[in-house]
Amino acid sequence: MSRYNFRECEQKWQRIWTERETFVAREQLNRPKYYVLEMFPYPSGRIHMGHVRNYTIGDVVARYKRACGFNVLHPMGWDAFGLPAENAALENNLHPAKWTKDNIDNMRDELQSMGISYDWDRELSTCDHTYYRHQQKLFLDLLGEGLAYRREAVVNWDPIEQTVLANEQVIDGKGWRSGVPVERRTLSQWFLRITAFADELLEELEKLERWPDRVRLMQENWIGRSEGLLMQFEIIGRDDTLELYTTRHDTIFGASFCAIAPEHPLAQELATSRLSLQEFISECRRLGTSEVAIETADKIGFDTGLKARHPFRSDVELPIYVANFVLMEYGTGAIFGCPAHDQRDLDFANKYNLQVLPVVASSESTNHGVISDEAYVGDGILINSDFLNGLNVVEAKRAVAERMTRRSIGEKTVKYRLRDWGISRQRYWGCPIPVINCDECGIVPVPDTELPVTLPDDVSFETSGNPLDRHSTWKHVECPSCGSKAERETDTCDTFVDSSWYFARFASPSADTPLDRDAADYWLPVDQYIGGIEHAILHLLYSRFFTRALKTCGYLGVDEPFEGLLTQGMVCHETYRDKDQNWLYPEQVQRGENGKVTHIETGEPVTVGRSESMSKSRRNVVDPASIIATYGADAARWFMLSDSPPERDLEWTDSGVEGVWRFINRLWRLSTEPPNGSGKSVRPDAALNLRRTSHRILSSVTDDLEGFHFNRAVARVHELANLLGDTPRTECDQEVKQAWQEALDILIQLIGPMMPHLGEELWAHQGHKGLLADEPWPTANPDLLQNELVTIIVQVNGKVRGRLQIAPDQDDKNVVRSALDLENVKRAIGSRSVNKTIVVPNRVVNVVV
RNA sequence: GCGGGCGUGGUGGAACUGGUAGACACGCCAGAUUUAGGAUCUGGUGACGAAAGUCGUGGGGGUUCGAAUCCCUCCGCCCGCACCA
Numbered sequence: 041m042s043r044y045n046f047r048e049c050e051q052k053w054q055r056i057w058t059e060r061e062t063f064v065a066r067e068q069l070n071r072p073k074y075y076v077l078e079m080f081p082y083p084s085g086r087i088h089m090g091h092v093r094n095y096t097i098g099d100v101v102a103r104y105k106r107a108c109g110f111n112v113l114h115p116m117g118w119d120a121f122g123l124p125a126e127n128a129a130l131e132n133n134l135h136p137a138k139w140t141k142d143n144i145d146n147m148r149d150e151l152q153s154m155g156i157s158y159d160w161d162r163e164l165s166t167c168d169h170t171y172y173r174h175q176q177k178l179f180l181d182l183l184g185e186g187l188a189y190r191r192e193a194v195v196n197w198d199p200i201e202q203t204v205l206a207n208e209q210v211i212d213g214k215g216w217r218s219g220v221p222v223e224r225r226t227l228s229q230w231f232l233r234i235t236a237f238a239d240e241l242l243e244e245l246e247k248l249e250r251w252p253d254r255v256r257l258m259q260e261n262w263i264g265r266s267e268g269l270l271m272q273f274e275i276i277g278r279d280d281t282l283e284l285y286t287t288r289h290d291t292i293f294g295a296s297f298c299a300i301a302p303e304h305p306l307a308q309e310l311a312t313s314r315l316s317l318q319e320f321i322s323e324c325r326r327l328g329t330s331e332v333a334i335e336t337a338d339k340i341g342f343d344t345g346l347k348a349r350h351p352f353r354s355d356v357e358l359p360i361y362v363a364n365f366v367l368m369e370y371g372t373g374a375i376f377g378c379p380a381h382d383q384r385d386l387d388f389a390n391k392y393n394l395q396v397l398p399v400v401a402s403s404e405s406t407n408h409g410v411i412s413d414e415a416y417v418g419d420g421i422l423i424n425s426d427f428l429n430g431l432n433v434v435e436a437k438r439a440v441a442e443r444m445t446r447r448s449i450g451e452k453t454v455k456y457r458l459r460d461w462g463i464s465r466q467r468y469w470g471c472p473i474p475v476i477n478c479d480e481c482g483i484v485p486v487p488d489t490e491l492p493v494t495l496p497d498d499v500s501f502e503t504s505g506n507p508l509d510r511h512s513t514w515k516h517v518e519c520p521s522c523g524s525k526a527e528r529e530t531d532t533c534d535t536f537v538d539s540s541w542y543f544a545r546f547a548s549p550s551a552d553t554p555l556d557r558d559a560a561d562y563w564l565p566v567d568q569y570i571g572g573i574e575h576a577i578l579h580l581l582y583s584r585f586f587t588r589a590l591k592t593c594g595y596l597g598v599d600e601p602f603e604g605l606l607t608q609g610m611v612c613h614e615t616y617r618d619k620d621q622n623w624l625y626p627e628q629v630q631r632g633e634n635g636k637v638t639h640i641e642t643g644e645p646v647t648v649g650r651s652e653s654m655s656k657s658r659r660n661v662v663d664p665a666s667i668i669a670t671y672g673a674d675a676a677r678w679f680m681l682s683d684s685p686p687e688r689d690l691e692w693t694d695s696g697v698e699g700v701w702r703f704i705n706r707l708w709r710l711s712t713e714p715p716n717g718s719g720k721s722v723r724p725d726a727a728l729n730l731r732r733t734s735h736r737i738l739s740s741v742t743d744d745l746e747g748f749h750f751n752r753a754v755a756r757v758h759e760l761a762n763l764l765g766d767t768p769r770t771e772c773d774q775e776v777k778q779a780w781q782e783a784l785d786i787l788i789q790l791i792g793p794m795m796p797h798l799g800e801e802l803w804a805h806q807g808h809k810g811l812l813a814d815e816p817w818p819t820a821n822p823d824l825l826q827n828e829l830v831t832i833i834v835q836v837n838g839k840v841r842g843r844l845q846i847a848p849d850q851d852d853k854n855v856v857r858s859a860l861d862l863e864n865v866k867r868a869i870g871s872r873s874v875n876k877t878i879v880v881p882n883r884v885v886n887v888v889v
Numbered sequence: 890g891c892g893g894g895c896g897u898g899g900u901g902g903a904a905c906u907g908g909u910a911g912a913c914a915c916g917c918c919a920g921a922u923u924u925a926g927g928a929u930c931u932g933g934u935g936a937c938g939a940a941a942g943u944c945g946u947g948g949g950g951g952u953u954c955g956a957a958u959c960c961c962u963c964c965g966c967c968c969g970c971a972c973c974a
Binding site for chain 2: 043253254257258261262264266268284285286287288299339363364365366367369370371374375376377378382383384385387388417455456457573576577682683684685688689690691693695696698699700702703705706709743751752754755756757758759762831832833835837838839840843867875876877878880883884886887888
């Protein structure tokens, strides 16, 4: 019994595909295009199972669409800038460029061993100046369009590292490495004006029909459109007014205080002369800028002593507090607090003994809206509210808005939670922002002819802070405008910028301009994008924004970058712990005959935990490279597609991949040593049965691949393989032999996109001359899909009592007559009389007695 | 707290718009073959029952001739968002 030599075969076919440029994509205007893209990886050095799943799914789609006649673009690249390279540089004394390049080389090898149908000619890397020079050009174009700008913004500042930290690098208000409290510092930062497209980005989510609903919902919440009222309150004893924003103007008569953000200009102004307020503001700053940090803190405030006059009750004066829970970034940075109907305001009021006046009474409530610890935020009837009494919330909002608008102290306003995108990073390993800061001329763009602004190689990471900032020569330049001494911008771009347009660059990866318009027009948008749900908001929203910005600058003609989106689930594995609760790697444990799991080295029992997503910290990881070395790429790929639907989590098991390996060898034997029929009886209709089944399965696998139901496709292929194994391929019966061969060819074509190496090998073994990869997708013969007989279920009172095998599309009366004739049905009816019968054509007869 | 999703054998999961629940696979059991096997082949495998049959898709209720699927309610798990005014 022979075995499939995957090592030899996989390498052979990968070589042939490369030699024949099978997957090299070229623009062909007369052919329909299909652009499949998987989210490009960060080059960490090794691929993990998540990549294997992601790229396998993408490859199935690419190969399938290719077979269907589409001109497929399926590229791959590297999201190669970012912090890990700098950390590695520090730890291993390696230059980030060198570290990144080595990692890319290794990961490329690993990816290539998977046999994915990438057009490697289009490979790009974001850290390569041939890529980022164009990004710099795009940045300058955005600057010209007013879509990029610089302003002061609050950041997390690590005083030891002398650097800005991302929110996720702040743990419990402390720097992740330094361990010292992070400060909120105001720095000049670059922003992209994503808010200019807030409405469009929200509205057009609706059009993304091939996106998962939950991703669209997440983006909707993230953009967070709200309709409210912008209002002016008189500040007693001052000339200026306090501008605030609310969506609950109906509760205006319940207002008992006003609160402003620590960064609010009024707070800043008052702080200059009051030390205690300064201290309070810095206390708020120590919280960090992350919303989570602000959220978990107690609500505290500082009474400024100032009062604001209530707009409808001139006798009521509201104390103005500076409060830590008011965000400068949202609305106007100032609110009025109505404790009875907002939980935060209530917590705050209870702490500072402020009045809690209920103004909205729930229609069900029996206590006239009395509030203790829980604010009432629902709808109801207005009380204690002067001219609003008796109205509901919506009516009251309208009434307040009208009156305030008439008095010119209020204006209906739409606000968004979405904020402009801060892209400044005080780091080395990123795309330099191509501007020069001149004392005379201000911000001066680097002239196009001087692009790219490349990163200097001679940098050290020994000392803290941004290496670009302390570089001896790099940042000192002449102002391109006036010629006087000036400095380069030392901030680099957030890596999300790099990934916001790479999909477009793939259309013309070596163009001299950022994008070749013709190529972009041909290939874009991406027809199917595939990646993890973790990018549901930021990456996808930034890319949607960037696409619109690029359209504004005339680079492309589409609004939406990704027409279809598939978010695949994670790869999970059981977890293991020893008796001291230390995590163990799967290869450190073994399962004995009795099902007991023990530590291989110590023999001690191991606690098996539930399956969780593979992660290094839990050690429940399986290295794709070792799986590919043991069972081959096709086995890993097939496993990734079996069992779980792509959008759900998948559990990796040893027994599962062993099962795949057995299946691969079964297919191999079907092709090389077909069952000869010794000792088996051949059904008289064996040939027809084979043909019907193989065409039915061809049809359903085609549907499954169209709908990304890979697990169902796998099941159907198993079914066909089972039937082939059960049907002797007798040499004496020409009809059976032909049907068998046809079915085997269909089977091979069906596995082609999923197990491409095995597919090619079997295809060649069957004597076909060309590559399977070049073979058009087969079509099922409709005649063979029509069944000669259908099985109709016969129910009595909804319970199955028998089945009929009859020709399809029969008259209802005939069907009922045959049904009532069945022995079992007669018995079930007994002496009762038939009340009525329901017939579902070709499916069910239900006899009601 | 708000929003979304999910709950089906020992396990992963099938079941299209309500119409044969458990496809397919893993595991397990029995047998064959083999020096042996983690290889291969055959048969079995939701529960209870000798069988006819009964029960069965997280619990309870409802709509329907008929419910895993629709509605209500409760329980459990997962994900996202959140001092957003």
